Structure formats: structure tokens, C-alpha cells
Amino acid sequence: MKIFARAAIAAAFAVSTVIAHAADYPAPQPLKPTAQADIGKLPSKSGGYTIAYMPPATEFNYYIAIGEGIKAKAAKAGVNTFMLAPQSGADINGQMGMIQDAITRKVDAIILSTHDEAAAAPLVKQAVAKGIAVVIVNSDILDFPTPVHAVVGYSQRKGTHLMGDYLLAHMPAKSVKIGVIAGQEGYHSTERVGGFLDAVKGKPGINIVSTLSGNWNVEGGNTAAMDMLQANPDIDVIFAANDYMIMGTSQAAKALxxxxxxxxxxxxxxxxxxxxxxxxxxxxxxxxxxxxxxxAFDVTMDVLSHKYKGGFVETPAQIVDKTNVLPILKDPASLYPKPSKAY
Structure with missing residues (x-):
């Protein structure tokens, strides 16, 4: 069972201002004019494409899962793809060197996710100037600091606002003390923490008592949560900007x-x-x-074939807790890595 039917996605994220598109994904929303690269200037080819998928790190299975989705679609389409990424999400210089390598290899497209848009912008500009399609993935940034051809991802602030709403509906007490674990400083962390805080700040019974960085990984989440829980032993709730940090928090909570x-x-x-x-x-x-x-693969192929007119494609997000997690785990074909056991 597919948890997110494409028709449902399109209905859930319809907007008043949309751009025509060719493939079966939600209608794109316009990027800021200064962020939209001219797709018409890309070279015209009938096939033989090579696409580089460039996440910020291989340490995060989340980005490998995005790559597996790209790879699955590419295999069916007969398109050559490869992944190029540093091991650590903190290795910004490493990723920049790899983007330069992809440009040198004259790939047809780069599907990019980065923890540092400002650092990547000069290289993205260089890629676009050389006729390489650039699609930003796992982002909703409408004003990337240099023009790109497309952006694909969920609305990060909207997604974590849902989590704030969830907390308000499931408060463990009338008044709660909350710790927040942010990611490495940058757009993603700002948006995710901001969405959660937009939902809960100023609401009755909400007290934000600590905010620390967990650097996006399990170890960082564990360290931040240890410090947070020891300094504030009466914390009732911890929100983390990604699952790795909340898994590290889970380890700390158990230890304490x-x-x-x-x-x-x-x-x-x-x-x-x-x-x-x-x-x-x-x-x-x-x-x-x-x-x-x-x-992201569908959008990239439409960009390369000049069927795409530009913009941001919003992908789905939903709250998952113990009431609805099992149907997702029972659909291992849509997950990477696969669950550790059959559910």
C-alpha cells in the first residue's frame, strides 16, 4: 500500500498560483524571480543523461532513502545516476569539492541538498552557466541565493508546525516544560525549529526552558539531551529538528x-x-x-526535456505516532533502509 497516493498529494497541496508541469506530481509554486534559472537555456538532448545526486552526507540514512527513490526511478527510465557525498554533514568543504568534481565531469543534472546554501551558491552558479540542470531537494527554499532550475521538498516550517499542533493536542500535563534540539546552524534548522515554535509559543501552559544544538546526528542529540535533562530535570517534552537527534535523545532519556x-x-x-x-x-x-x-527524479527529467517551467514542488508530510506507524512499516518497498523486522 502506498501511504501517499499521488492524487491525494496533488489535492492536499493545491495552490492558487501554479505552473504547468508534465509529470504526475503536484503543480509547482513559483520561485522568487531571482532564484529561477532559465530552463530554456539548457542543452537539448534526446537521452543518454547522467544525473549526480549530491546529498550533504552519507551518515544520514534519510538522504540515502532519497537517493534510493531517485535510483529506482532512474533504473526504470534507463538513466545513469550516481551519488557523491562526504561522510559527515559537517564537511561543507568536502561537499563543495565534490560539486566541483561533478561540474568537471560534465553531468547533465545535479540533484543537490546542502547544509550551507551560501557556500554552495558560487558552484551552483557555475554549474548552471555550464548548462547543467540543478534541482535542489529536501528543501522548500524559494529564494536560493543563485538561480536554480527547480526545488523539491516538503514545507519544513509547515511540517514542524504540525508537530507543534500535535503537542498542543496531546499535552502530557496542563503546563509543560519543553526542550528544543536544533540542528547545525542554517536554513533547515531555522525553518524546522521556527515552525514548531510558531505553533506552540505563547500558548497556555507552554514553557520553552532550553534550546541546544545536536548537529543533526545521534551522538549530538544524545549529548544535547544529556545536558538538557540534567540541567532541567523537570522537562516534560523534547522536540528535535530531525529523527537522528531525537533517537539520540531517546538514549539519553533511557540512561537517565x-x-x-x-x-x-x-x-x-x-x-x-x-x-x-x-x-x-x-x-x-x-x-x-x-x-x-x-x-525529484521526475522533476529533473522534465527539466532536462524542457517540459518543466520552473518552481517548487511540495512533497507530503504527516504526523506519525503509535496510532498510524504500523501501516508504514508494513510497506517496506517505500522505505530505506528496510525495517529491521516484519511488522
């Missing part, structure tokens, strides 16, 4: 005997979903990375 703390994540990582099923994480914003990769 804090099993009743509500733990809220963001992403839809397979391991995070399994922790929800096991009861060690409360909920996450499932952003369906495998399906996001499929959509």
Missing part, C-alpha cells in the same frame, strides 16, 4: 531514567519509525524521503 518524557522528531527515518512502534519515541513528522526522491 526519564521514560515519561514526550519525544518529538522530524523526518520519517526508518529507525525513527521503528522506535515509535517500540514506544521509545512519541511521534515524528514523516516526510516520506523515498517518495521525495522519486519526485
Amino acid at each position: 531514567g526519564r521514560s515519561k518524557v514526550m519525544l518529538l522528531g522530524n523526518d520519517g527515518d526508518t529507525a525513527g519509525l521503528e522506535q515509535i512502534a517500540a514506544g521509545t519515541v512519541t511521534a515524528t513528522v514523516n516526510t516520506a524521503p523515498f517518495q521525495m526522491g522519486e519526485t
Whole structure:
């Protein structure tokens, strides 16, 4: 069973101002004029495309899942793809060198996700000038600092606003103390933390008592949560800007005997979903990375064939907790990595 039917996606994210498109994905929303590259200037080819998928790191299974969605669609279309990424998401210089390598290799398209848009912008500009299609994935940035051909991803602020709404509907007490674990400084962390805070700040019974960085990974989340819970032993809720950090938080909570703390994540990582099923994480914003990769590939192919007119394609996000996690885990074909057991 596909959890996100394409027709439902299109209906859920319809907007008043849209751009015509060719493939079966939601109608794009316009980018800011200064961020939209001219698709008409791309070279015309009838096939033989090579696409580089360039996530910020291989340490995150989430980005591998996006790549698996791209790879699955590419295999069916007979398109050559490869992934190029540093091991660590903190290795910004490493990713910049790899983007330069992809440009040198004269690929037809780059599907890019980066933790540092400002650092990537000069290289993206260079790629576009050389006739390489650039599609930003796992983002909703409408004003990338240099023109790109398309953006594909979920609305990050809207997604985590859903999590804030979820907390308000499932408050473990009339008044709660909340810790927030942000990611590495940048657009993604700002938007994700901002969406959650937009939903909860100023509401009755809400007290934000600590905000720390977890650097997007399990170890960072564990360290931040240890510090946070020891300094604030009465914390009731911790929200983390991705699932890796909330999984690290789960380890810290267990080590400190804090099993009743509500733990809220963001992403839809397979391991995070399994922790929800096991009861060690409360909920996450499932952003369906495998399906996001499929959509990114469709958009990229439409860009290369000049069928795409530009813009941002919004992909789905939904809250997942113990009430609805099992149907997702029972559909392993749409997950990467696969669940550790059959559900």
C-alpha cells in the first residue's frame, strides 16, 4: 500500500498560483524571480543523461532513502545516476569539492541538498552557466541565493508546525516544560525549529526552558539531551529538528531514567519509525524521503526535456505516532533502509 497516493498529494497541496508541469506530481509554486534559472537555456538532448545526486552526507540514512527513490526511478527510465557525498554533514568543504568534481565531469543534472546554501551558491552558479540542470531537494527554499532550475521538498516550517499542533493536542500535563534540539546552524534548522515554535509559543501552559544544538546526528542529540535533562530535570517534552537527534535523545532519556518524557522528531527515518512502534519515541513528522526522491527524479527529467517551467514542488508530510506507524512499516518497498523486522 502506498501511504501517499499521488492524487491525494496533488489535492492536499493545491495552490492558487501554479505552473504547468508534465509529470504526475503536484503543480509547482513559483520561485522568487531571482532564484529561477532559465530552463530554456539548457542543452537539448534526446537521452543518454547522467544525473549526480549530491546529498550533504552519507551518515544520514534519510538522504540515502532519497537517493534510493531517485535510483529506482532512474533504473526504470534507463538513466545513469550516481551519488557523491562526504561522510559527515559537517564537511561543507568536502561537499563543495565534490560539486566541483561533478561540474568537471560534465553531468547533465545535479540533484543537490546542502547544509550551507551560501557556500554552495558560487558552484551552483557555475554549474548552471555550464548548462547543467540543478534541482535542489529536501528543501522548500524559494529564494536560493543563485538561480536554480527547480526545488523539491516538503514545507519544513509547515511540517514542524504540525508537530507543534500535535503537542498542543496531546499535552502530557496542563503546563509543560519543553526542550528544543536544533540542528547545525542554517536554513533547515531555522525553518524546522521556527515552525514548531510558531505553533506552540505563547500558548497556555507552554514553557520553552532550553534550546541546544545536536548537529543533526545521534551522538549530538544524545549529548544535547544529556545536558538538557540534567540541567532541567523537570522537562516534560523534547522536540528535535530531525529523527537522528531525537533517537539520540531517546538514549539519553533511557540512561537517565526519564521514560515519561514526550519525544518529538522530524523526518520519517526508518529507525525513527521503528522506535515509535517500540514506544521509545512519541511521534515524528514523516516526510516520506523515498517518495521525495522519486519526485525529484521526475522533476529533473522534465527539466532536462524542457517540459518543466520552473518552481517548487511540495512533497507530503504527516504526523506519525503509535496510532498510524504500523501501516508504514508494513510497506517496506517505500522505505530505506528496510525495517529491521516484519511488522
